Amino acid sequence: MTSSQQTPDPHGHSHGHSHSHGPAAPVSQHLRKVIAAVLIPFATAVVVGLAVLWPGGAPAHERTGVGFDRQTQQGEVVKIEKVDCKDVNAAQVPPTGDTTTPEGREAQRAQTGDCVKATVEVKTGKDKGRRFVEVVQPDAPRQFHVKQGVVVAYAPDAPRDLQYSVTDVDRTVPMAVLAGIFALAVILVGRLRGLMALVALVISFAVLTLFILPAILQGSNPLIVAIVGASAIMLIALYLCHGLTARTSVAVLGTLISLLLIGLLGSLFIGWASLTGNTDDNTGLIHGLFPEIDMSGLLLAGVIIGSLGVLDDVTVTQTSAVWELRQADPTMGPRALYRAGIRIGRDHIASVVNTLVLAYAGAALPLLLLFTIAESSVGTVATSELVAEEIVRTLVGSIGLVASVPVTTALAALVVSADRPGSPEGAGPG
Secondary structure: OHHHHHOOOOOHHHOOOOOOOOOOOOOOHHHHHHHHHHHHHHHHHHHHHHHHHOOOOOOHHHHOOOOOOOEEEEEEEEEEEEEEHHHHHHHHOOOOOOOOOHHHHHHHHHOOOEEEEEEEEEOOOOOOOOEEEEEEOOOOOOOOOOOOEEEEEEOOOOOHHHOEEEEEEOOHHHHHHHHHHHHHHHHHHHHHHHHHHHHHHHHHHHHHHHHHHHHHHOOOOHHHHHHHHHHHHHHHHHHHHHOOOHHHHHHHHHHHHHHHHHHHHHHHHHHHOOOOOOOOHHHHHHHHHOOOOOHHHHHHHHHHHHHHHHHHHHHHHHHHHHHHHHHHOOOOOHHHHHHHHHHHHHHHHHHHHHHHHHHHHHHOHHHHHHHHHOOOOHHHHHHOHHHHHHHHHHHHHHHHHHHHHHHHHHHHHHHHHOOOOOOOOOOOOO
């Protein structure tokens, strides 16, 4: 009888109708069919979108011969010696500038003092073992030391003495060590689920680098590409990490609805605020190399992809909270579950929105510092396109996050309460 299934029993955990343990409470076969009827067409549409938009061939700038990508090799600093900057500058560029102006005096100071002459040896490629000299001014932001790994660029059309130059420091080892520490921490704490999260992370980067970026470069609509790519990442990551269950399916639906809201709001306000998406050297270079790319669409695509990771966290947390509340008290109906779940969501959303705002502020910190130095008014700063882009990105993403809490909580409360075997709310459909 139903009453005997609701009575606590120290041995009841071995029966299929018990709610005392298990990763997720079961839902009825009918409700699973309803969820599948919604998600299977959606997943099919994503697969079709991937197939239709999947990029092929070389990027346009390679076909037209624009030399944006230079050949790079690994190098190592083998010798350091100090030389007089006057001698170096006299041999390279004659002193220029009016010393009566601050700019001229700064240029003069840059041409005096001790410069560093670094001898660099190429470690990879056809010219392995070849050495060249790189001169570093005393006020340069990057200084070299012996045995330091560097990235060198090769320009085959330049004179032999100028074919190689240092472009950056080789950060392979510290970045690999940091990634290893991160992976180890995730696996130690998360165990199998942590391992699956790492696998999902690798797949997400694969979708980004193999599909989203090349498809945009080939001229596909950035918004459509972002929607298809983000949906693929969402389906793979959520089901891989949390299993093919009704609980995960509810989180997927909540995430999808929130992404659609973010897309609509982003499209509305990016157009209304006349944001071009072309505001710095990087976007200017992209527009110059690929003028056919819709930069405002690229901005909206970035908003959608950037919001996805935090949305996953919110929707999965809310769904799990509702499921756990139901298992703790099987007598709770959908309204009670919603009220309890939304209280948890309010605490969660307050911290998540703050995190999102601070993350964008941290990324734009140098820009905000420049405005502070210029003593611009708050209104001028907020409405300038550089800052307005970040404000729209932050607020649109935050609205989607806020909306995901009641939407996902309501979906979870309805699903977990309907057609539940052995529950008082079993009078649902079917």
